Amino acid sequence: MPARPIVGFFALALLGSTGPLVAQSPSPGQDLKAAIALQGFPCDQVVDSKRNADSDYTATCKDGNRYHIYVDATGRVVVKKL
Amino acid sequence: MTHVGCASQRAAGGSLRVGKTLIECDDPDSVMQAQARRAPKGVRPLLSLTAVSLLLFVVACVHDGGSRPVTAGPAASPPAASPPAASAPSASPPAAAPPPTPQPEVGVPAPSAQPAPPQTNVPTSPAPTPAAQPGPATAKTRPSNSPTNPAVSARAPATSAAAPASAAAPATSAAAPASAAAPASAAVAASSPSSRPPVAAAPTLDLNGLEQRLRDTHAIGLFTKLSLKNQVDDLLAQFKAFHQGQSRSTLEQLRQKYELLLMKVVGLLQDGDPALASAVLSSREAIWGILTDPKRFAAI
Numbered sequence: 001m002p003a004r005p006i007v008g009f010f011a012l013a014l015l016g017s018t019g020p021l022v023a024q025s026p027s028p029g030q031d032l033k034a035a036i037a038l039q040g041f042p043c044d045q046v047v048d049s050k051r052n053a054d055s056d057y058t059a060t061c062k063d064g065n066r067y068h069i070y071v072d073a074t075g076r077v078v079v080k081k082l
Numbered sequence: 083m084t085h086v087g088c089a090s091q092r093a094a095g096g097s098l099r100v101g102k103t104l105i106e107c108d109d110p111d112s113v114m115q116a117q118a119r120r121a122p123k124g125v126r127p128l129l130s131l132t133a134v135s136l137l138l139f140v141v142a143c144v145h146d147g148g149s150r151p152v153t154a155g156p157a158a159s160p161p162a163a164s165p166p167a168a169s170a171p172s173a174s175p176p177a178a179a180p181p182p183t184p185q186p187e188v189g190v191p192a193p194s195a196q197p198a199p200p201q202t203n204v205p206t207s208p209a210p211t212p213a214a215q216p217g218p219a220t221a222k223t224r225p226s227n228s229p230t231n232p233a234v235s236a237r238a239p240a241t242s243a244a245a246p247a248s249a250a251a252p253a254t255s256a257a258a259p260a261s262a263a264a265p266a267s268a269a270v271a272a273s274s275p276s277s278r279p280p281v282a283a284a285p286t287l288d289l290n291g292l293e294q295r296l297r298d299t300h301a302i303g304l305f306t307k308l309s310l311k312n313q314v315d316d317l318l319a320q321f322k323a324f325h326q327g328q329s330r331s332t333l334e335q336l337r338q339k340y341e342l343l344l345m346k347v348v349g350l351l352q353d354g355d356p357a358l359a360s361a362v363l364s365s366r367e368a369i370w371g372i373l374t375d376p377k378r379f380a381a382i
Binding site for chain 2 (some may be wrong): 026028032077
């Protein structure tokens with residue numbers, strides 16, 4: 001009998017802790033998706049990403065579009081559609 | 083109608099009306115006592131208790147009836163005051179407005195008559211922006227105490243600036259643009275945004291703090307931050323060219339770009355860092371005021 005309240009408490013604690021965990025830092029896919037969207041390219045969701053080098057990624061979106069995202073020598077984020 | 087025996091009222095008169103209860107004092111022995119005699123012995127204490135409670139009730143009613151004529155005087159006076167109001171029925175709502183004036187006397191007794199309408203206007207538009215930053219808990223206390231005067235003083239230039247434009251209608255700013263010419267309404271519309279940013283700018287803007295918070299936030303990733311920084315730098319370059327007279331884009335176009343970039347920032351922040359998003363959003367007009375002012379822009 002006392003196990004049920006304990007389980008419920010831990011379930012609530014887990015549910016409550018998921019918010020801060022999610023909001024703590026975005027995943028690389030979300031970051032790439034935001035960077036792609038900020039450059040004006042369509043990408044509803046990044047389903048796959050490959051790291052080529054430092055600050056150099058190739059991302060595949062759910063709609064099939066593939067993008068090359070990197071930081072050039074001047075410090076600008078560049079998004080090129082592949 | 084209830085009959086209650088009362089020996090004390092016999093000298094004053096035959097009967098006493100309290101509300102719907104007629105107290106007749108013609109019989110020296112009360113009806114309750116007569117009933118108590120007729121009642122069996124077990125019920126007698128109960129009846130006496132009831133008689134005592136009824137006696138208390140009667141005393142209370144008599145006391146209340148003695149105090150009511152004092153309150154009945156003011157109750158009778160409103161009908162006397164209503165005939166003057168009958169000539170102008172629309173004036174009765176303003177007559178109902180004075181009851182709010184007792185509320186200001188708790189906070190500020192002096193500006194009772196004239197500042198009352200500005201107080202109702204002030205919390206609608208400018209109050210949320212200043213109240214959002216300094217402290218939400220003091221937001222309700224602030225409009226009643228001190229910021230009413232700055233807000234009124236800040237609005238006074240706006241109305242005084244609008245008064246020369248309308249030249250006839252002093253107070254009705256909403257009706258003046260409709261009736262007056264288009265330039266007058268444009269002047270009013272141009273004067274109101276120009277007067278608002280300085281009011282919201284002073285308490286809300288902390289560019290360095292906002293920049294640091296944007297750098298430190300975990301709500302957006304590195305690529306996103308870098309992209310935003312690039313776009314902010316591009317917009318600043320466009321403003322710099324605008325102030326130097328080398329830009330082809332107008333201030334309206336720059337405003338659209340600025341709004342778009344701000345919405346991007348807020349949209350990226352609102353899920354992960356809503357406090358920073360609201361801070362950025364509340365600083366929108368203040369930042370715009372800096373961007374459009376060449377002197378302040380050069381100091382960035």
